[in-house]
Structures are given as structure tokens and as C-alpha cells.
Amino acid sequence: xxxxxxxxxxxxxxxxxxxxxxxxxxxxxxxxxxxxxxxxxxxxxxxxxxxxxxxxxxxxxxxxxxxxxxxxxxxxxxxxxxxxxxxxxxxxxxxxxxxxxxxxxxxxxxxxxxxxxxxxxxxxxxxxxxxxxxxxxxxxxxxxxxxxxxxxxxxxxxxxxxxxxxxxxxxxxxxxxxxxxxxxxxxxxxxxxxxxxxxxxxxxxxxxxxxxxxxxx
Numbered sequence: 001x002x003x004x005x006x007x008x009x010x011x012x013x014x015x016x017x018x019x020x021x022x023x024x025x026x027x028x029x030x031x032x033x034x035x036x037x038x039x040x041x042x043x044x045x046x047x048x049x050x051x052x053x054x055x056x057x058x059x060x061x062x063x064x065x066x067x068x069x070x071x072x073x074x075x076x077x078x079x080x081x082x083x084x085x086x087x088x089x090x091x092x093x094x095x096x097x098x099x100x101x102x103x104x105x106x107x108x109x110x111x112x113x114x115x116x117x118x119x120x121x122x123x124x125x126x127x128x129x130x131x132x133x134x135x136x137x138x139x140x141x142x143x144x145x146x147x148x149x150x151x152x153x154x155x156x157x158x159x160x161x162x163x164x165x166x167x168x169x170x171x172x173x174x175x176x177x178x179x180x181x182x183x184x185x186x187x188x189x190x191x192x193x194x195x196x197x198x199x200x201x202x203x204x205x206x207x208x209x210x211x212x213x214x215x216x217x
Contacts, residue, residue: 003130005052008045011195015042018198025205028213034086038201041194044074048132048188055127068125069118072134075187077118080148081111084155092214093160100155107151114139131185145186149175163204170200 019039026035047070054064084103091097117138124135153175156168174193178186 005049005056008049008052012042012046012049015045015194015198018202022202022205025209028216030089030216031212033082034090035201035205037086038198040074041198044071045194047071051125051132055125055132064125068123068134072118072123072136072187076139077111077115080114080151081107083107083152087155087159087164091159091161092216096158096160099158103151103155106147110147110151114144128184131182132188133184134187145179163200163207167197167200167204171197
């Protein structure tokens with residue numbers, strides 16, 4: 001995945017299938033946002049397919065720029081808030097929700113900063129090796145990277161649900177590996193994370209059918 005337009009479009013189709021099946025397992029409205037993540041990742045990868053087409057010269061520079069901006073909007077601008085919020089809504093244990101709340105607040109603040117950065121500074125989009133590189137001078141730094149990892153992974157470790165903690169551990173491991181070995185293409189390589197994460201989410205919803213819906217205070 002993530003090495004060509006074709007790979008992104010095929011990956012998007014697979015993720016969309018996973019997303020649709022996951023959504024059919026939803027039993028409570030508070031599960032909906034978390035269960036929607038695979039579908040959102042599918043749309044995300046579909047968008048990057050058009051970025052590849054633009055960089056390959058098939059689409060105009062204007063369209064390429066718009067598709068790159070849309071990709072960044074979700075990858076950097078929305079995920080830092082969507083992930084901790086979805087986990088907070090899904091969690092049924094009141095004590096765990098209180099512990100997760102700071103991550104959702106920090107995620108919201110991180111999202112606001114990144115959204116500002118994406119509108120205030122230009123984003124460079126180009127190919128390096130076999131990946132697309134997205135560079136914004138206001139988000140391409142260690143502080144933002146650390147905050148990003150904290151808000152997208154932290155709340156999961158406070159869940160009472162074992163598979164949520166496993167999802168958080170897998171999430172953290174993938175993010176750290178990508179940052180360590182191919183940080184320049186970190187944003188683009190979210191596709192690999194999305195595929196793995198989506199399977200974990202589907203597996204959890206499938207396995208927990210008899211346990212849900214939870215009772216929410």
C-alpha cells in the first residue's frame with residue numbers, strides 16, 4: 001500500500017469493506033464514531049490515490065494541491081481529536097472516561113493548532129523513494145509529533161476493555177516504528193496503520209457482539 005495510486009485505490013476498497021462490516025456491528029450510538037474509523041481511513045486512502053495521480057502528471061497541479069490538503073486535513077488536522085473522542089464516547093466505565101478526558105481536551109487543542117498551521121503555512125507535497133512526503137513548516141517538528149502520539153494513543157491505555165489496550169499498543173508501536181525509520185513519510189504511511197488498525201477494530205466489534213451494547217451512566 002501507499003506506493004502508487006493503484007495501491008491506494010485497492011487499499012481504499014479493502015478498508016471500505018472492513019468499514020461497512022464494522023458499522024453493521026454497531027449496537028449503540030456511542031459506538032458509532034469509533035466504528036466509523038475504518039470507513040474514514042478508506043476515504044482517506046482514496047483521496048491519496050488522487051494525490052499520486054497528480055504527482056504522476058495525470059491531474060493538474062491545482063487538483064493535486066487540493067487533494068494533498070484534504071489528505072493532510074484528516075491525517076494531521078482531525079485524527080488527533082477524533083481518536084481520543086471516539087474512545088471516550090465508547091468507554092462505559094466512568095472512572096476510565098475521567099482519565100481519558102484530558103487526552104480528548106489535549107487532542108482538541110492539538111487539532112486547533114494543526115488546522116491553523118495548515119491554513120497559515122503552505123504544505124509541500126512530493127515523492128521521495130516510494131512514498132509521498134507532506135511537509136508543513138509549522139507541524140514538522142518534534143513537539144507536534146510527540147503531542148500527536150500522546151493524543152492518538154494515550155486514552156486507549158486507560159480503557160477497561162482489553163482489546164482497546166491492545167489496539168493502543170499496536171497503534172503506538174506502529175507510530176514509533178514509522179517515526180524511527182521513515183519519519184519523512186510519516187503522514188503518508190498512515191495507510192499501513194489504517195489497514196492494521198481497521199482489522200483490529202473489526203475483530204473487536206465482531207468478537208464483542210454478545211457483550212454489547214454497554215450500559216452508559
